[in-house]
Amino acid sequence: MGSSAVVVGGGIGGLAAALGLRRIGWEVTVVERAAVLDDAGAGISLHANGLRALDVLGVGEAVRDAARPQYTGGTRTPRGARLAAMDGAALERVLGTPIVGIPRATLHRLLRDALPPESLVIGTEVTAVDRSAPGRVRVPLGDTVLDADLVVAADGVNSRMRTLLFPSHPGPSYSGSTVLRAVTEHPVDAGTDFELTWGPGAEFGHIAFDDGRAEWHAVLNSPAGVRYPDPPAEMRRRFAGWHDPIPALLDATRPEAVLHHDIYELVAALPTYTVGRVALLGDAAHAMTPNLGQGACQALEDAAVLAAALAGEATVEAALARYDTQRRPRSQSVARAARQAGRMGQQLTNPLAIGLRNTALRLAPSGMTVRAILRHADWTPPLPELPSSPESHGA
Template identity: 80%
Template sequence: MGGSAVVVGGGIGGLAAAIGLRRIGWEVTVVERARVLADAGAGISLHANGVRALDVLGVGEAVRAAARPQYTGGTRTPRGTRLARMDGAVLERELGTPIVGVRRTVLHRLLREALPAECLLIEVEVTSVDRSAPGRVRVPVRDGVLDADLVVAADGVHSRLRGQLLPGHPGPVYSGSTVLRAVTEHPVPLRTDFELTWGKGAEFGHIAFTDGRAEWHAVLNSPPGIRHADALAVMRRRFGDWHDPIPALLDATRPDAVLHHDIHELATPLPAYTEGRIALLGDAAHAMTPNLGQGACQALEDAAALAAALTTESTVESALARYDAERRPRSQSVARAARQAGRMGQQLSHPLAVALRNTGLWLAPSGMTVRAILRHADWVPPSLG
């Protein structure tokens, strides 16, 4: 089965969906409202399931070449006491790949390069779709209408198309946490490839890149909408006395490089990921908190599963029914687990609760961290034929 598709949203999930559709012979147009087709995020860790999805889409090798494997790391207290250790070598033996860290801009560029430039429309906004024509979906854009057999709504956590398709759903809610992050201006000596530090209602972490630079992120319990004139200065006051290399990461950062976003999630699961010939994908379908590092990985799984369903089913409708049946239970389960991980991790602020959590982690068997990662990363990708 072939056809034409419009993908609304040019982020990681949308580009991955377009790559998958083109690999199975579909004509694809990606529509992105931003002026520049690029990802403004800092860094990303991709677990084995995300890398396996990229392999199915044909870009796994390029991403591996640009990424740094995460063999060493774990979780610490602000004073530097180790609570848990991550063993990337064990993960590689179990899954065929360790977790890898890559700049989001690099991942986005590699996905863009897998698509012909002519199928990308930028600075074009889509606010609705027309489903009145039998067997077709019409997408109004600035200069006319795009007519398609399938529309993939990959327009993010605040998806307008989701709001049109499921008007009774409450939509995204604020998670209670906000995140500040940046990539260092120059290399920083690091003892680990990846690390998290948990304090009271706060988390600081880093991802090391191949060029020696690193992404750092700080997640804080906070009311929504708080912004700072000098966010880096605020970070230095909040984390300046935490263990090395946290002060060095902040010192290696330009003030204008700090990004600040409130974290929203779909706390109320969607009743369906599809409606007619429209499929919701990525954050538009299952926006989750970042506590398991699975948001982008789940979007990549979506893309591979959607393409696979369209290769095996005889109609778009039956393919989307299969996509919904496969993706909704798994991604919503991961989203619930991510929310729980945040509540038991970064969001804990009461001193007694923090002490109990830390003691439990310190006493836990050494393989617990690996087993926790395997629970979500051990996903078998579909074949695209």
Template identity: 80%
Template structure:
């Protein structure tokens, strides 16, 4: 089955599903509200499930070539002590690949480069859809109307299309945490691990090293929603001034204007379906989750591969979207619940006794526990795209 599709949203999930649909014979237009597809953002870690999805979408090799494997790292305390370590080589033996780190802009650029330029419609936004004509969807834009057999809503955590399709749904909720992140201006010397996460009361600081030696850092903090700083970098220096090396060096290697700050919002109330008629929801529009497992983008990439495979295998769009919903909704919503729980037991803990019990449990756990925890979500087999 082939046809015409419109993808609302030109982020990682939207570009990925466009690649998948084209591989199974569909004509695709990606509609992105930004006037320019700028290469911005911080960093991203991709687990085996995300890389496997990229493989079937045709860009896995290019992404691996641009990324840095994460073989060494783990979880620490603010004084530098280790709570747990991750054996990236053991993970690679189990899954065929380690976790990799890549600037989000580089991943976006690689996905975009694999699509013909004429697929991308920038400076336009899909805010509504007309479903009155049987067998078609009509998407009004400022300069006309797009007719399609399929609409993919990949328009993010604040999806307007999700609101239109599910008006009674409460939408995204604030998680209680806010995140500041940046990529260092230059390589940072003598970083001893490929990545690390440090947990303190109500706070987390982590970093990922990229192939060019620069590093992405993130600081996740318990906070009221909407709190902002006049000088975010200075605020982070004050907040983490007593934490272990290399945290101060990472902050010192960062330009003040490079710091991004976002409140973390998630779909606490699960959607009843990822498909309505000829409309599929994908990525954050379908299952926005907290970043505590590093699975948000990976789940969007899974969505893209599964949706393309369903449309290739099923005789109708409606049956394909039923298959997509059946395969994707239970898994992605389970991962979202696990991410939420990981945050509550990790960065969000503030009570000293609870923190002490958690830290003791992590220190006493066998060395393979961390690998098994990652395998629980990363060991996913992608469908084949014909």
């Protein structure tokens, strides 16, 4: 079994993979192309499966301490009528935890702080891998070459590594939706812990944070590439007349704080997540739409499963085969479900279809929302359990 790895990409999935590998005693180098780690991002909700993966990786308690549980909220119409309620307490009774909300920057920092600083190489992009040597992978980095037993490709939806490994794959597809998001400059009374509001071809949602601030996001049906000179002003126009606290959230936002990204996904599923001694992870393997809030959670699952497979198998090859077998069917199923959720939620524009959907949600039994979340969130990390600390393996 090997003992050294290069992780390409220093986002949530890459950092989580590095934590998992270190906990089984591997030496890890994370290579991130960004020259400055500014921890850009808005907010994120973590379901029980993501939190359980973080527990396995050793940072679950720290993340929970920095997060706000989501007990109240649900889905509304633009005028504020309730379509479905979220019962965080019921989820906690079943899963042992509610969903939690946390700034992405905080999550990034907690993951990064759990790694030794010398393991992170920033401002460097991996443009090639050499898989010609038996049992080794070489990663050129300028004048140096990293020689490793394993490379983890966690370089995002536009993964260069995926293109290198699957040159005939069509790559990510535009979903038809674009998202604007930001964190308010100061605390705002958001009313609930988490909320989604669905209008024709549009969604507005918020996540309340522990410090009183809130993240908001607006998802719109839109051609790719459309941008606005004053995003909050455009959002005030687009969501004029929508219920509180939407106006207050937008008024508490600086224009320069708004992030705007078109949503891309991997519609053409990969035939495998491993090629030789290279494993794809997170968005590089299964980029999905955000409609189920499962993108980051699936990446965290990937990291936990990869580490467990490497700890439990005699060879890297056997471990990667196990990783692919366990992760590809589940993550691709979640990606398909997220795509369908978007089509039946935010992307709907036909008034009749919207009316039928809203009626179905209002008439659904109270436990239906909990069961829908459980379908993807009730995941148990694989055995064997990882060591409690890297030191237990001499890392």
